[in-house]
Amino acid sequence: MAAADTIRDHALSLPGAWPDEPWEGDLVAKVGPAAKGRIFAFLGARSVGVKAGATREEADEWLARYPHDAAVMAYIGRSGWNTLTIGGAIPLDELLEAVEDSYETVVAKLPRKHRPVP
Template sequence: MRWSELVEYCLAKPGAWPDEPWDDGVVAKVGPKIFAFLGTEGSRALGVKAGASREEADEWLLRYPDDAEVMAYIGRSGWNSLRIDGAIPDEELLEAVDDSYDAVVRRLPRKDRPAVAG
């Protein structure tokens, strides 16, 4: 999967918008919350909320030990970095984006939820 396709997929989600809060790459947000860390063009990984808990997110590490890792700083909350040019099929990467988006939207206050997702 190409980085540009991943960005396009993320930003097509209801209420999604791009941000560069740290000037070192793009994140996709819904409301005020990040649901995907996209990096910069040419990035080889995607950061997503991969499970409700660290234990649930660890399933990715077991299935794809060479292509999934715990994200620095926020990994304890179930965030993983998934390699986009490795063994993880594109469909599973897109599903991971969907799951991350849904998990973030569920936790948003009603006022911040996109109308069609809420």
């Protein structure tokens, strides 16, 4: 199984996670009810976009560790979102952990009534 498939399957296996394609050709993983679901991962073939930190400064730790394989996401990067390259220097287990951390951060921001029960 390709790393991108592993990441996608892992993201969608998290409690309450579901796939969506809000922009043609762009698969994302969301959590929460359909009308109020929140994206926690942008699932690409060559990269995964995640909420990498509560602040831009926290998310910048990825950039320092993996300068060639981590980048600030366009448009939402100022809010702590990064794009992490799949198949580069970042080990698969760290990519999977980044997806889990992003999920947990997004779930924590959901109203209690919309949070999935693990």
